[in-house]
Amino acid sequence: MPGAAPARALPAREEADPAMTSASDRPHSYAAAGVDLDAREATAARFGAIAQRTHGPRVLTPPGAFAGLFRLGAGYRDPVIVGTTDGVGTKVLLHAALGTLRLAGHDAVHNNVNDLITTGAEPLFFLDYIATNALPQEARVEVVEGIAQACDALGIALLGGETADMPDLYRAGDFDLAGFAVGVVERDALIDGSTIAAGDALIALPSNGLMTNGYSLVRAIWGLGKGRGLAHDRAALETRYAELGGTLGEALVAAHPSFWEALRPLRPRLHGIAHITGGGIPGNLPRILPAALGARLDRGSWTAPPLFELIRRTGNVPEREMWRTFNMGVGAIVAVAAADAGAVLAALPGAWRIGEAVARAADEPAVRGLEGDR
């Protein structure tokens, strides 16, 4: 931590480059540049206390360490380490406008952990990367609080993080948030879609909104985060829509849900797990399908939540764009043997049978039954 004593309470959290907060051209010292080192130090101490709450006995990081330490231990036969990285995208602009910074933290954790668990892995720890220009200290704490809440709920450790002050790269008050998750899986328990067979049932888990994808399209439609001022953005976000049963903003900032708790006990039965992120169902479901298989989906098996129809109508978005941008109410799709479908559905409240895996020729599309043939 910049120019301050090395008593960083959050091991492995780097408070990047004190000098980076120098915003003026004249004064060439921190103090003259208006950097409140005391505030940064106090924030770092709070980060430490927050992260500590997520640390079980497997976290071995000593105070001041340059990296986070997590004891894997000897209990694995042939462990495979799984790593993911992903950001929250420009959804951060909406969180900033509405002050829902904790939800931004949930987004970062869940988005990464959902990717991670598609492999069958158990998530172990998370690290965050926050880059900003002059995000208030209190707001930074809110973001990290949200991250820690989400980690805590999942039983994973917030092992470290980086807060980078980057004047000139961001507008004052803006921030970017990305994360990094690590997990472990026994090699013989890997889930990679290779065991999916024709006839397997495809079971959909519901999303609760856009999760973290499609926000720049939505922002374009409503003119959000385009420099029209906070008043404009808030007015648009605070508009109530009957079909949403609330405001646009409430619907848009809903946190990316976690599928770990629901899928964890089912892993031995799952042949494949697709996380429906950027690219929608057609962009993500084929990622788990063997080359000779496709997915035949039953478009009548669910109704996309009203938020998607509101977006389509307001933005006059072509149907095909909708399906390739948004999850359309489907947060994840798992493949299971047809004989297991009933038991898996019973264990997943809100889930439904969305279709099945079918043989397909090389010239056939990987996903059939979505747009265009309702």
Added chain:
Amino acid sequence: MPGAAPARALPAREEADPAMTSASDRPHSYAAAGVDLDAREATAARFGAIAQRTHGPRVLTPPGAFAGLFRLGAGYRDPVIVGTTDGVGTKVLLHAALGTLRLAGHDAVHNNVNDLITTGAEPLFFLDYIATNALPQEARVEVVEGIAQACDALGIALLGGETADMPDLYRAGDFDLAGFAVGVVERDALIDGSTIAAGDALIALPSNGLMTNGYSLVRAIWGLGKGRGLAHDRAALETRYAELGGTLGEALVAAHPSFWEALRPLRPRLHGIAHITGGGIPGNLPRILPAALGARLDRGSWTAPPLFELIRRTGNVPEREMWRTFNMGVGAIVAVAAADAGAVLAALPGAWRIGEAVARAADEPAVRGLEGDR
């Protein structure tokens, strides 16, 4: 990858949110927003080929996977997984101005790996996070090429990454670059400074410039990255200084060096490793010292490279600020038993004995011998 076939050649690299590249307010589809999906797809394929070069037999990621898989294997007794995250800071603005994008990739890898290896860990893999507004596809490839070059040289895998297109959050053409590194160390081989004793020798490894810290201060001094235009910035960066033996830009964009190759074989002898990043020697060396110890440094044991004196003079930066912002020529400091100092020095070309660990009272500073008492 957005709206494109799921044939992503780089496993676990997410091409975030196609819709995010919608920059206009009117058109609400990718095509109308001018997003070149073909170009993105071609870039993703190139990323895949580039990353593949770093993949040994331990990388198990199947095509299309949502996460990267690295086989740890059964060869460890009590493995501890080590994780770090760090960015390149606003040094990216200088790399962008000079087109030294590969060096930005080296920076991201070396900055993280140096943090990682302070624990005694062996680095295993790296993931990158690139966030941008309209960085040209060719430039993205350069950044990832640099990352892969650095990974390859270190023998680690580029396991995945995320390229996030984030209009409105960045100025067109700007980008941010962060990374995540994971390594492993046997629990009984952890290096954490706890074995440092009074009388231990402190040995400095030379830096080759600012590494990745202090750039916003330097940019303030020369007015770089402040929106004065590329011509202004380039003219300043292309100014030759006799004492540098070259241009200011050449000196400033030198890649963060890696200390892994040099320190790897010495690990059994090292009591502590400090990576001299933001906060300089006074901010980082104490991080590895036990509470009852301090460092007595010999300021006469080295001369800070001319770049630092040029910065101090041009910016009229107070001496104390210099030491707390910049590494002043010291990239890392290791602590070893006095009896091992000769052998360790012999194995580290360019290194020197910078001081020693000494007993200290609670009211004494952790580091003595730097600014103010030359």
